[in-house]
Amino acid sequence: MRKTLVFAFVLLAFQTFGQQQGSAHSGSDQFWEQLKTHCGKSYEGALTSATPNDTFTGKKLVMHVRSCDEENVIRIPFFVGDDRSRTWVLTKRDNGTIELKHDHRHEDGSPDKVTMYGGTSPNTGSAKLQYFPADQETTDLIDYAATNVWWITLDENSFSYNLRRVVNDNHFSVKFDLTEEVDTPAAPWGAE
Template sequence: MKPQLLLAFGAIALMGCQPAEQSAPQNTPEAAAFEQFFTALAQHCGKAYPGGLTLEPEGDEMLTGTELLIVHFRQCSNEQLKLPFHIEQEATQSWDRSRTWIISRHADGLELRHDHRKADGSDDTTTMYGGFTVGEGSDITQQFQSIPRTEESGYFRGWRIEIEPGVRYTYGTVRGDNWSWRIDFDLTQPLAELPPAPWGHD
Protein backbone atom coordinates (compact mmCIF):
# COMPACT_ATOMS: atom_id res chain seq x y z
CA MET A 1 0.00 0.00 0.00
CA LYS A 2 2.90 2.34 0.71
CA PRO A 3 4.10 2.55 -2.95
CA GLN A 4 0.65 3.71 -4.05
CA LEU A 5 0.58 6.25 -1.25
CA LEU A 6 3.94 7.68 -2.27
CA LEU A 7 2.83 7.87 -5.92
CA ALA A 8 -0.16 9.89 -4.82
CA PHE A 9 2.10 12.31 -2.97
CA GLY A 10 4.30 12.60 -6.05
CA ALA A 11 1.24 13.64 -8.04
CA ILE A 12 0.42 16.27 -5.44
CA ALA A 13 3.94 17.69 -5.72
CA LEU A 14 3.61 18.01 -9.46
CA MET A 15 0.28 19.82 -9.05
CA GLY A 16 1.51 22.27 -7.27
CA CYS A 17 -3.72 15.50 19.68
CA GLN A 18 -5.40 14.29 21.64
CA PRO A 19 -8.81 15.95 21.39
CA ALA A 20 -8.47 19.57 22.38
CA GLU A 21 -9.13 20.32 26.00
CA GLN A 22 -10.27 23.73 24.80
CA SER A 23 -12.42 24.23 21.73
CA ALA A 24 -10.64 25.08 18.50
CA PRO A 25 -10.57 28.81 17.70
CA GLN A 26 -13.44 30.07 15.60
CA ASN A 27 -12.86 32.53 12.78
CA THR A 28 -14.77 35.72 12.21
CA PRO A 29 -15.09 37.41 8.79
CA GLU A 30 -12.32 39.78 9.91
CA ALA A 31 -9.90 37.02 10.96
CA ALA A 32 -6.36 37.44 9.64
CA ALA A 33 -4.99 34.85 7.21
CA PHE A 34 -2.71 33.33 9.87
CA GLU A 35 -5.67 32.88 12.22
CA GLN A 36 -7.68 31.14 9.51
CA PHE A 37 -4.66 28.92 8.84
CA PHE A 38 -4.37 28.03 12.53
CA THR A 39 -8.06 27.14 12.65
CA ALA A 40 -7.71 24.96 9.54
CA LEU A 41 -4.97 22.96 11.28
CA ALA A 42 -7.02 22.66 14.46
CA GLN A 43 -9.89 21.03 12.55
CA HIS A 44 -7.86 17.81 12.54
CA CYS A 45 -7.20 17.66 16.28
CA GLY A 46 -7.29 14.17 17.72
CA LYS A 47 -6.49 12.41 14.45
CA ALA A 48 -3.35 10.98 12.83
CA TYR A 49 -2.58 10.60 9.12
CA PRO A 50 -0.13 8.67 6.92
CA GLY A 51 2.40 10.38 4.70
CA GLY A 52 5.57 10.05 2.73
CA LEU A 53 8.56 11.86 1.30
CA THR A 54 7.85 13.99 -1.77
CA LEU A 55 11.09 15.92 -2.29
CA GLU A 56 14.59 15.58 -0.86
CA PRO A 57 17.85 17.27 -1.95
CA GLU A 58 20.53 15.10 -3.50
CA GLY A 59 22.78 13.71 -0.78
CA ASP A 60 20.21 14.13 2.00
CA GLU A 61 19.90 10.79 3.78
CA MET A 62 17.38 11.58 6.50
CA LEU A 63 14.66 9.59 4.69
CA THR A 64 14.81 6.86 2.08
CA GLY A 65 11.44 7.65 0.51
CA THR A 66 10.00 4.21 1.28
CA GLU A 67 9.23 4.53 4.99
CA LEU A 68 5.81 5.41 6.39
CA LEU A 69 5.51 8.82 8.04
CA ILE A 70 2.74 9.82 10.45
CA VAL A 71 1.57 13.23 11.64
CA HIS A 72 -0.58 13.26 14.77
CA PHE A 73 -2.62 16.36 15.61
CA ARG A 74 -2.27 15.39 19.25
CA GLN A 75 -2.62 18.40 21.55
CA CYS A 76 -4.56 21.52 20.74
CA SER A 77 -5.64 24.67 22.53
CA ASN A 78 -6.73 28.12 21.41
CA GLU A 79 -3.12 29.26 21.46
CA GLN A 80 -0.96 26.25 20.59
CA LEU A 81 -0.93 23.05 18.53
CA LYS A 82 1.46 20.13 19.08
CA LEU A 83 1.91 17.76 16.15
CA PRO A 84 4.24 14.78 16.72
CA PHE A 85 5.99 13.52 13.58
CA HIS A 86 6.66 9.75 13.63
CA ILE A 87 9.15 8.10 11.25
CA GLU A 88 9.15 4.39 10.49
CA GLN A 89 12.60 2.81 10.83
CA GLU A 90 12.39 0.03 8.26
CA ALA A 91 15.83 -1.47 8.95
CA THR A 92 15.11 -2.04 12.64
CA GLN A 93 11.32 -2.43 12.47
CA SER A 94 10.97 0.39 14.99
CA TRP A 95 9.87 4.02 15.10
CA ASP A 96 11.65 7.33 15.54
CA ARG A 97 9.34 9.36 17.77
CA SER A 98 11.78 12.16 18.49
CA ARG A 99 10.08 15.08 16.73
CA THR A 100 7.12 17.32 17.56
CA TRP A 101 6.11 20.41 15.62
CA ILE A 102 4.81 23.16 17.90
CA ILE A 103 2.75 25.94 16.31
CA SER A 104 1.87 28.84 18.61
CA ARG A 105 -0.54 31.67 17.87
CA HIS A 106 0.39 35.24 18.80
CA ALA A 107 -1.43 38.54 18.30
CA ASP A 108 0.44 39.31 15.07
CA GLY A 109 1.33 35.90 13.62
CA LEU A 110 2.37 32.31 14.23
CA GLU A 111 5.53 30.74 15.64
CA LEU A 112 6.94 27.33 14.63
CA ARG A 113 9.27 25.38 16.91
CA HIS A 114 10.80 21.93 16.53
CA ASP A 115 10.84 19.94 19.79
CA HIS A 116 13.48 17.20 19.38
CA ARG A 117 13.93 14.56 22.09
CA LYS A 118 16.12 11.53 22.67
CA ALA A 119 14.59 8.12 23.32
CA ASP A 120 14.96 8.65 27.07
CA GLY A 121 12.86 11.81 26.82
CA SER A 122 15.68 14.30 27.36
CA ASP A 123 16.27 17.21 24.98
CA ASP A 124 18.27 16.49 21.86
CA THR A 125 21.44 18.51 21.25
CA THR A 126 19.54 20.64 18.76
CA THR A 127 15.96 21.43 19.75
CA MET A 128 13.32 24.17 19.84
CA TYR A 129 14.70 25.87 16.74
CA GLY A 130 12.27 27.59 14.39
CA GLY A 131 10.93 31.02 13.56
CA PHE A 132 7.94 33.29 13.02
CA THR A 133 5.66 33.76 10.05
CA VAL A 134 6.75 36.24 7.40
CA GLY A 135 4.38 38.09 5.11
CA GLU A 136 0.62 37.76 5.21
CA GLY A 137 0.49 34.22 3.83
CA SER A 138 -2.95 32.76 3.31
CA ASP A 139 -5.51 30.54 4.99
CA ILE A 140 -3.80 27.48 3.45
CA THR A 141 -0.10 28.47 3.35
CA GLN A 142 2.26 30.06 5.86
CA GLN A 143 6.06 30.46 5.81
CA PHE A 144 8.33 30.70 8.82
CA GLN A 145 11.76 32.30 8.61
CA SER A 146 14.97 30.94 10.06
CA ILE A 147 16.81 34.20 10.71
CA PRO A 148 20.25 32.56 11.29
CA ARG A 149 20.07 30.55 8.05
CA THR A 150 18.74 33.51 6.08
CA GLU A 151 21.51 35.77 7.32
CA GLU A 152 24.12 33.11 6.60
CA SER A 153 22.97 32.43 3.03
CA GLY A 154 21.80 35.89 2.00
CA TYR A 155 18.44 34.60 0.76
CA PHE A 156 15.27 33.41 2.45
CA ARG A 157 15.62 30.15 4.38
CA GLY A 158 12.92 28.63 6.52
CA TRP A 159 9.88 26.39 6.53
CA ARG A 160 6.59 26.23 4.67
CA ILE A 161 3.41 24.55 5.88
CA GLU A 162 0.31 24.03 3.76
CA ILE A 163 -3.10 22.73 4.83
CA GLU A 164 -6.06 21.75 2.68
CA PRO A 165 -8.51 20.56 5.34
CA GLY A 166 -9.65 17.04 4.66
CA VAL A 167 -7.22 16.72 1.73
CA ARG A 168 -3.53 17.37 2.43
CA TYR A 169 -1.07 18.55 5.07
CA THR A 170 2.40 19.50 3.80
CA TYR A 171 5.53 20.42 5.72
CA GLY A 172 8.91 21.26 4.30
CA THR A 173 11.89 23.59 4.06
CA VAL A 174 12.30 26.36 1.52
CA ARG A 175 15.22 28.16 -0.04
CA GLY A 176 14.19 31.38 -1.70
CA ASP A 177 10.82 30.67 -3.29
CA ASN A 178 11.27 26.92 -3.78
CA TRP A 179 10.81 23.80 -1.71
CA SER A 180 14.12 22.19 -0.77
CA TRP A 181 12.66 19.31 1.28
CA ARG A 182 9.02 18.26 1.47
CA ILE A 183 6.72 15.65 2.99
CA ASP A 184 2.98 15.24 2.36
CA PHE A 185 0.26 13.65 4.48
CA ASP A 186 -3.05 12.33 3.20
CA LEU A 187 -5.86 13.87 5.26
CA THR A 188 -8.46 11.70 3.54
CA GLN A 189 -7.12 8.62 5.36
CA PRO A 190 -7.21 9.09 9.16
CA LEU A 191 -5.54 6.18 10.92
CA ALA A 192 -7.75 3.86 12.94
CA GLU A 193 -4.99 3.37 15.51
CA LEU A 194 -3.30 6.45 16.93
CA PRO A 195 0.48 6.37 17.57
CA PRO A 196 1.81 6.50 21.13
CA ALA A 197 3.07 9.70 22.67
CA PRO A 198 6.32 11.06 21.22
CA TRP A 199 9.46 10.66 23.28
CA GLY A 200 9.49 12.88 26.36
CA HIS A 201 5.75 13.59 26.32
CA ASP A 202 2.96 12.08 28.40
Protein backbone atom coordinates in the same frame (compact mmCIF):
# COMPACT_ATOMS: atom_id res chain seq x y z
CA MET B 1 23.48 37.35 -6.88
CA ARG B 2 21.09 35.03 -8.75
CA LYS B 3 20.25 33.10 -5.56
CA THR B 4 19.58 36.37 -3.72
CA LEU B 5 17.15 37.43 -6.45
CA VAL B 6 15.44 34.03 -6.36
CA PHE B 7 15.13 34.27 -2.55
CA ALA B 8 13.68 37.79 -2.79
CA PHE B 9 11.20 36.61 -5.42
CA VAL B 10 10.14 33.62 -3.30
CA LEU B 11 9.57 35.83 -0.24
CA LEU B 12 7.63 38.38 -2.29
CA ALA B 13 5.46 35.62 -3.76
CA PHE B 14 4.74 34.23 -0.27
CA GLN B 15 3.88 37.70 1.04
CA THR B 16 1.61 38.45 -1.92
CA PHE B 17 -0.10 35.08 -1.61
CA GLY B 18 -0.47 35.63 2.13
CA GLN B 19 -2.15 38.99 1.62
CA GLN B 20 -4.86 37.63 -0.67
CA GLN B 21 -7.73 37.10 1.73
CA GLY B 22 -11.39 36.64 0.96
CA SER B 23 -12.93 37.31 4.37
CA ALA B 24 -12.72 39.56 7.40
CA HIS B 25 -10.62 36.97 9.29
CA SER B 26 -6.87 37.03 8.77
CA GLY B 27 -5.20 34.24 6.85
CA SER B 28 -3.55 32.97 10.03
CA ASP B 29 -6.93 32.83 11.83
CA GLN B 30 -8.42 30.76 9.02
CA PHE B 31 -5.35 28.51 8.84
CA TRP B 32 -5.40 28.02 12.61
CA GLU B 33 -9.09 27.15 12.79
CA GLN B 34 -8.77 24.70 9.88
CA LEU B 35 -5.77 22.99 11.53
CA LYS B 36 -7.63 22.71 14.84
CA THR B 37 -10.36 20.65 13.15
CA HIS B 38 -7.77 17.86 12.89
CA CYS B 39 -6.88 17.83 16.58
CA GLY B 40 -6.55 14.28 17.89
CA LYS B 41 -6.27 12.79 14.40
CA SER B 42 -3.34 11.10 12.67
CA TYR B 43 -2.50 10.93 8.97
CA GLU B 44 0.04 9.15 6.82
CA GLY B 45 2.30 11.06 4.48
CA ALA B 46 4.73 10.57 1.63
CA LEU B 47 7.89 12.36 0.60
CA THR B 48 7.35 14.57 -2.41
CA SER B 49 10.89 15.97 -2.41
CA ALA B 50 13.97 14.78 -0.54
CA THR B 51 17.44 16.15 0.11
CA PRO B 52 20.62 14.28 -0.93
CA ASN B 53 21.25 13.15 2.69
CA ASP B 54 17.67 11.85 3.06
CA THR B 55 17.06 9.25 5.77
CA PHE B 56 13.23 9.20 5.47
CA THR B 57 12.79 7.28 2.20
CA GLY B 58 11.15 3.90 2.69
CA LYS B 59 9.90 4.67 6.20
CA LYS B 60 6.31 5.13 7.31
CA LEU B 61 5.65 8.85 7.86
CA VAL B 62 2.80 9.83 10.20
CA MET B 63 1.73 13.16 11.68
CA HIS B 64 -0.52 13.35 14.75
CA VAL B 65 -2.25 16.63 15.59
CA ARG B 66 -1.84 15.70 19.24
CA SER B 67 -2.90 18.80 21.14
CA CYS B 68 -4.62 22.10 20.46
CA ASP B 69 -4.61 23.95 23.75
CA GLU B 70 -6.22 27.18 24.84
CA GLU B 71 -2.79 28.84 25.07
CA ASN B 72 -2.76 28.96 21.26
CA VAL B 73 -0.27 26.09 20.88
CA ILE B 74 -0.72 23.15 18.52
CA ARG B 75 1.69 20.22 18.89
CA ILE B 76 2.12 17.87 15.94
CA PRO B 77 4.45 14.90 16.46
CA PHE B 78 6.01 13.73 13.19
CA PHE B 79 6.90 10.03 13.26
CA VAL B 80 9.53 8.61 10.89
CA GLY B 81 9.28 4.84 11.14
CA ASP B 82 9.91 3.99 14.81
CA ASP B 83 11.60 7.34 15.45
CA ARG B 84 9.33 9.45 17.70
CA SER B 85 11.85 12.25 18.32
CA ARG B 86 10.24 15.10 16.32
CA THR B 87 7.36 17.42 17.20
CA TRP B 88 6.32 20.53 15.31
CA VAL B 89 5.17 23.20 17.77
CA LEU B 90 2.99 25.95 16.32
CA THR B 91 2.18 28.98 18.48
CA LYS B 92 -0.31 31.67 17.46
CA ARG B 93 0.85 35.11 18.58
CA ASP B 94 -1.38 38.03 19.62
CA ASN B 95 -0.34 39.99 16.52
CA GLY B 96 -1.75 37.27 14.23
CA THR B 97 1.56 35.70 13.26
CA ILE B 98 2.39 32.04 13.84
CA GLU B 99 5.65 30.64 15.17
CA LEU B 100 6.99 27.21 14.14
CA LYS B 101 9.50 25.44 16.39
CA HIS B 102 11.00 21.96 16.08
CA ASP B 103 11.08 20.08 19.39
CA HIS B 104 13.62 17.24 19.11
CA ARG B 105 13.94 14.66 21.90
CA HIS B 106 15.98 11.58 22.70
CA GLU B 107 14.28 8.29 23.46
CA ASP B 108 14.62 8.99 27.21
CA GLY B 109 12.68 12.24 26.72
CA SER B 110 15.62 14.58 27.21
CA PRO B 111 15.98 17.46 24.72
CA ASP B 112 18.38 17.01 21.82
CA LYS B 113 21.23 19.53 21.68
CA VAL B 114 19.67 20.85 18.45
CA THR B 115 16.08 21.62 19.36
CA MET B 116 13.50 24.42 19.33
CA TYR B 117 14.76 25.95 16.11
CA GLY B 118 12.40 27.52 13.56
CA GLY B 119 10.90 30.91 12.87
CA THR B 120 7.86 33.16 12.95
CA SER B 121 5.71 34.14 9.99
CA PRO B 122 6.47 37.75 9.00
CA ASN B 123 2.79 38.43 8.29
CA THR B 124 -0.57 36.70 8.76
CA GLY B 125 -0.12 34.60 5.63
CA SER B 126 -3.12 32.94 4.07
CA ALA B 127 -5.67 30.32 5.04
CA LYS B 128 -3.76 27.76 2.96
CA LEU B 129 -0.13 28.75 3.48
CA GLN B 130 2.06 29.86 6.36
CA TYR B 131 5.82 30.34 6.00
CA PHE B 132 8.57 30.72 8.55
CA PRO B 133 12.01 32.19 7.80
CA ALA B 134 14.70 31.11 10.27
CA ASP B 135 14.83 33.31 13.36
CA GLN B 136 17.87 34.57 15.28
CA GLU B 137 17.62 31.74 17.82
CA THR B 138 17.93 29.26 14.94
CA THR B 139 20.88 31.13 13.44
CA ASP B 140 22.65 31.14 16.81
CA LEU B 141 21.97 27.42 17.31
CA ILE B 142 22.66 26.19 13.75
CA ASP B 143 24.63 28.76 11.77
CA TYR B 144 24.12 26.99 8.41
CA ALA B 145 20.32 27.17 8.93
CA ALA B 146 20.29 30.97 8.80
CA THR B 147 18.84 30.80 5.28
CA ASN B 148 16.20 28.18 6.05
CA VAL B 149 12.61 28.87 5.11
CA TRP B 150 9.92 26.44 6.25
CA TRP B 151 6.33 26.52 5.05
CA ILE B 152 3.18 24.57 5.70
CA THR B 153 0.31 24.25 3.25
CA LEU B 154 -3.14 23.21 4.37
CA ASP B 155 -6.41 22.55 2.57
CA GLU B 156 -9.36 20.21 3.04
CA ASN B 157 -7.44 17.27 1.56
CA SER B 158 -3.81 17.69 2.52
CA PHE B 159 -1.16 19.12 4.84
CA SER B 160 2.41 19.58 3.67
CA TYR B 161 5.56 20.45 5.57
CA ASN B 162 8.37 21.96 3.52
CA LEU B 163 11.93 23.19 3.96
CA ARG B 164 14.24 25.00 1.58
CA ARG B 165 17.68 26.31 2.37
CA VAL B 166 17.87 29.36 0.13
CA VAL B 167 21.61 29.03 -0.57
CA ASN B 168 21.16 25.77 -2.49
CA ASP B 169 18.60 23.95 -4.60
CA ASN B 170 17.76 21.28 -2.01
CA HIS B 171 14.12 21.08 -0.97
CA PHE B 172 12.46 18.76 1.53
CA SER B 173 8.71 18.18 1.39
CA VAL B 174 6.32 15.67 2.92
CA LYS B 175 2.60 15.68 2.12
CA PHE B 176 -0.08 14.09 4.31
CA ASP B 177 -3.46 12.83 3.13
CA LEU B 178 -6.10 14.42 5.37
CA THR B 179 -8.94 12.46 3.79
CA GLU B 180 -8.08 9.22 5.58
CA GLU B 181 -7.17 8.88 9.25
CA VAL B 182 -4.66 6.26 10.40
CA ASP B 183 -3.99 4.69 13.78
CA THR B 184 -2.17 7.02 16.14
CA PRO B 185 1.34 5.86 17.03
CA ALA B 186 2.59 5.77 20.62
CA ALA B 187 3.30 9.11 22.28
CA PRO B 188 6.31 11.07 21.07
CA TRP B 189 9.47 10.84 23.12
CA GLY B 190 9.34 13.27 26.03
CA ALA B 191 5.56 13.71 25.95
CA GLU B 192 3.89 14.27 29.30
